[in-house]
Amino acid sequence: MENNKSNIDMELETPVVGQVKSRKRELLRLLKENKLAFIGLIIFVIFFITALLGLLLTSGKEPVFDPSMVRLQEKLLPPLASPHLESLRPHEVPKTGVYVFGTDDLGRDVFARMLQGAWVSLTVGFVAVGIAVLVGLFMGGIAGYFGQKYIGLDHIIVVLLFSTGATLSLTGKSFTGFIVIVIDLAFVFSLALIRWKSRKSRYFKWLDLLRKKTLSIDTLIMRVVDIMLCFPSFFLILTVVALLPASIYNIMIVIGLTSWMGTTRFVRAEFLSLREQDFVTAARALGVNDYRIIFRHMIPNAIAPVLVSATIGIATAILTEAGLSFLGFGVPPPNATWGNILSDGKRFIFDAPWLTFIPGFAILLVVLSFNLFGEGLRDIMNPKLRERH
Amino acid sequence: MLSVKDLKVYFQVDGGFSRAVDGVSFEIQDGETVCLVGESGCGKSVSALTIMGILPQPPGKIIGGTIFFKGQDLLLMKEEEMQKVRGNHIAMVFQEPMTSLNPVFTIGDQIEEAIRIHERIDEAEMRKRSIQALKDVGMPSPEQRINDYPHQLSGGQRQRVMIAMALACNPDLVIADEPTTALDVTVQAQILNLFKDLQQKRRMSLLYITHDLGVVAKIADQIYVMYAGIILEKGAARDIFYNPCHPYTRALLASLPSRSKRGSKLYSIPGSVPDPAHTPKGCPFHPRCSFALESCTSQFPGMSDWGNGHFSRCPVIYDKEAGKGGN
């Protein structure tokens, strides 16, 4: 007992192996050391505040900066030009006193339009990536955690046929959808028949084969990921957007639903390795249920690389949205986005270069800052890469 | 043959230095087996890497000391000269047989590469040499095995290949860093026997690094007990095991479980191994030492001579027992 006591005292005196610093403070310090990532973070914060301010200042009944105010007599003024006060009504005069970023071909204040566009870019980036991360976490989590369960090919076909039929019926092609569902039911019926009758019936031999072949859930999900990755995503988005009514929400959803594959792969790999960790086994031995294991033990440990890829994903989403708007498939007018400011401005590229230069530079800066910050985060999270800086 | 004097290697850590090796001296004679014994983080592997000149710098930094090998200071050598010494004169065997072989080359390729760096001989001769090298380390059917890839071999066979590569150029000194720790007992016995055989046949010197006192007892001529970057006790194997003169060595030996100690409580050293970034002042072992006096907390202990090349860094025990116990 005496020895035991002294043991406890020892632990009290030397409780830790030096690293007393909290994890968060440590991360912050590493971030500060990584100059580029820190600059990225600062630009990101400025962009975030600008976008929020932009939403406040450009919306409402009488916005401070009205992005859709047309002043035809003031068109194509260069940045920092003063408005011709004599020809404007008082509420048409910009609150800043000058046109900070000039005006476009309809005499709209580019500064106000950029502010509004910042908010659009921000929401598109975050919502699209949010959707992608949620889908990715879900699919990757299932593939990684329940991946070793096997399902028969017949079940897969039944579900696929049914969901195709249901989607077709719901999107207006009700007759085709009905036919597909009938085929599905016939398939289910014949499967039930061979189970009920002899297994060796000649006619149903191929059906029986389907029943015997199994796929793991993991294989299934990962092959879907592979197939999705085969499409050049920008053209896939273009196609889908062309079919759907133009709206900012459709764009977010479409971008989100075509960019979850990377996250899925990440999460699956993380889950596969975490599953084998002793602390997960210990939790299972204590009787912790799957739900709690996934949300308390696995996701908190798998989320770091996902967040890193999400940061870089936001940059890609912003770029995609700008591209779509530039091509005229994006957010419908009169809403301003950086992409359609750029697109409008390209006709005047020699007369009013600021109309292309300003949104282009803003996109460059924001995308670059996200990428820098994302890569910095990755280096910080991965101790092996730390030595490079 | 090899003489390390007052070697100091520090590692850069957040806002300071971690004293991985803090003034270590040892010597290896021709044909002798010297064991560095110590727990994790005591600096034994760092010493080995420094001798080989493959210490990653940064974060490591050699602060001071000399490593004389056959009259030349390895620390002052240029990289090209060092390249010649490595493999030709000093070779190393690592702990992890799974990762220390390149998975995309056959083991024949890898052994041949080890030879090619130092000698110019034609292909057929090279082949013969590599097969002979595999035969020497007791690899079964080396003619076929030479075309195998590392993943086709078991852990023990991989370790044999590593030893074959190390011995390919007949080095004078082999540094083995925990070569059997990752292996099963029966395979460990094979490898230990192999080391002893090879050493007798080739008269090479062996610097064997391990934490396993059983292994040390089997092969060591000289033992250096390391703790927190310094050597606490050194001497011939029998002196260390039968007449340990440092509290740490005594405690280590007493804490070994064995069947004869069944039923009685094992001796245990309180506390944990110190973090090399925060080694205690004075004698680094004093917070865990049952002999510790007030003076141990402030004074760095000197080496006391027990005769026959047996030294220990504990003045307390020396004062108490040297009169009767020290031979």
Place this chain on the structure above:
Amino acid sequence: MGILADVRLFMIKKPEKVEIENCTMISTSPLSNQDILRVEGLKKYFPVRRGFFQNVIGWIKAVDGVELSIGRHKTLGLVGESGCGKSTIGQLILKLIDPDGGRIMYRDKEITRLSQGEIKPLRKEMQIIFQDPFGSLNPRMTVGQSIDEGLRVLHMKGHNERSERVEELMQMVGISPGAADRYPHEFSGGQRQRIGIARALSVEPSLIICDEPVSALDVSIRSQIINLLKELQDSLGLSYLFISHDLTVVGYISDSIAVMYLGQIMEYGPAGVLYDNPLHPYTVALLSAIPEPDPDDRRELKALKGEVPSPFNPPPGCKFQGRCPFVEKRCREEDVAFYQVGDGHAVRCWKVAGG
């Protein structure tokens, strides 16, 4: 051959010839009602799959007919080299994976076929301690939360009582209770191992599976943990299944020992008997391969030739045939039964049992 030259193998007394079908060794043992856990004919085969449809092309027989029994308040040491299936046995007993055959009896209740829901009440009876102190604690949870988890999941006690219990547990394993809201990376390996033990103890189990609990620790820390395990066994009346590859540790801590090779128990007996009078050639080889910490004992270690073969589609007959120095034709043809050779001492070798 040289190997095992002085084996006592052929000098032993001829044992009583009791051949028992499927090994009833455990149930005939007079102490059987004292056993907390019994395992009979336990099997676990892992499928090896290939191709897009993942067709099964063969089986890894990780555990292939294992008999064990653990006495109340006793320690059973399970020794074997890597890949022999000893960790799989731990997971099977805890029902973390489902066995493919055999029976697991816990306190005379068969638990082999229980579903995950039915096993839940038994979760607080059996717990596990792991080898790797770095992987066994969730790095994103404070150690207090880790220890608390079992109490919370099994709905034991209210919030205040739970935190009191956590403090008590930490005190019990020698960690200052004030450190409950620290994260695992702030602790050393030995301290983490103590926290892992506290987590296992939180639900007041009777049986703890110790899966190589000291193999990853430094020598000076190892004896602390061994002593702690011993003390806890005495004060709480625990039973241990002590899985290890280290014969010296097992010999010190165990009451009885089972030697495992390629998914089967090769020899089973009280620790003293097994060490003093090992019968199976594999046990003999294992024991003579331990380097003793004695520099005067410079005899060459008796090394077995070869290494543990893969458990993938093993040949028929004795599992040890590939490395056994005394292998005969019969060993390659017939499966070997478990022979009772003494009081609680059994061996899976017909030659030494005189069968």
